[in-house]
Amino acid sequence: MRLLFIRHGDPDYVNDTLTEKGRIEARLLADTIEDFGIDDVYVSPLGRAADTAAYSIEKLGKEAVTLDWLREFPAEFDPNLSEGARQAFSTELRKDEKTGEYKKRIIWDILPSYFGQHPELFDRNSFLDSELVQSSDMRGKYEYVIDSFDKFLADYGYKRDGDIYEVSEGNSKTVAFFCHFGITAVLLSRLWNVSPFVTLQSLATAPTSVTEVVTEERQKGIATFRTLRIGDIHHLTSAGVEPSFSARFCERFENEDERH
16 A cells, blocks of 8 residues: 655645645646556645645546545644743744733744753653643644544554554555645654654655655565655656745754745
8 A cells, every 4th residue: 555645835824725836836746646546535624735636636537535634733832831841932932912821832843952852752652741742732633633544544454553554455555645744744653653743853845745655564464654755846846846945944044035
């Protein structure tokens, strides 16, 4: 079985759709989409992912199934609950002018200095008990996502058992997910058996990039998932189109024209 995680095009977050550059990226992706041999298509309920998928779905002549758990990973940290964990966003906290309380933050958008100083975030068993996660709604949302993903894979014949997958009915289907960077990082961490903070902090995938994961069944009835490529953008580079910068931060702090 092959899984393709396809990030949406350059986003217009305010209107939850694509910028004009994002539409160019999505059209270029659609020009190559038939090369992947996709059998089934699933899409996030958010507009920027659905708008990206629309070009490819039309090319493929297929219908897409919308899955709620494919939306961008929505867990939020509440800075008002922990003074210590507030350091994860020390340069980026904002207060509500009416209430005087800190505004919530997407939990996985933490500063590298905090991540590096908290080894519990690296541990796949301890991260849920960390002060950061305990001051958020991450546990419930994380468990919802991974439980939904495990059920999805079981429906395709791969039932999770500990850190491996029992194969009840293996297949060679190619499944495409049109979704987002954050949720892709969380799903990859489940397949890799690592803390999601590791993938969220260590990876960056450009808009409309393709990440490919395949099953490996070296022993009959036991499967693992191996990643063949991450963030492939050959459909952009072959067309001479520079990928948009969304999901990345400045390469050097002095680069004022890049996101900080």
